[in-house]
Amino acid sequence: MPSPSGTGASRQEYGTISPTYTGMPELLAAQAPGFLDKTSLFKGCSAGRAFFHVDPQGLATMCKVSRENPVDLMSEGLDGLLRLPGIADAQTLRTGDCGGCRLSGTCRVCRPLAKAYQEAKAPLNTYCRHGSEEAS
Template sequence: MRKPFTGCNAGHTFFHTDPHGQVSICKIGRDDQISLPRQGIQGLARLGAIADRLMLRTGGCSGCQLSGSCTVCRPLAKHYQEAKAPLASYCRHGKKKAG
């Protein structure tokens, strides 16, 4: 059993950058990238707000009654949803606990 995902410091205490200087909150959550060559290090100040927004349970996860016990970060769940992966591959919704 994986522990529930309660958040991480992506975009607040660390970030991901690709070889072209495109910065994102992490290697998974690459939406709203900041271009270091164009915006410079001043652009990094926006990462915290971007991270907070990307971690919200939106899209296919909004309104989920089990979001408090979800084990998957929102950016990763979004990738699964966009790939039309079976719900069972990333979501415990509807599964009963053993015991």
């Protein structure tokens, strides 16, 4: 996507990344079933490699969804970012409620996002094919 500022820099928008960080089960508007793209399969991403997230306290994580195992840039410096690819590899494994799932090859969300939905007790059909009729 070309940059709207005219700088020539590209950007990518991820419209369906909006888990509830409060842990409350209510849906955000962007999580409403009519807004979710359930047509494309999740085939991995470059979190922790091509991009990362840094919060105001200087804690870097593989992406804005997965905030586990942060790298403290204030104490480790930029060299700490070299650990992010390994952290990303570990956090994107199908674990927890997704471990051993027979539909894991057809997931439409990454594991960190599925985990955020699970922790928020979101309805299964908002993030998983097991919650839809197409799984049967």
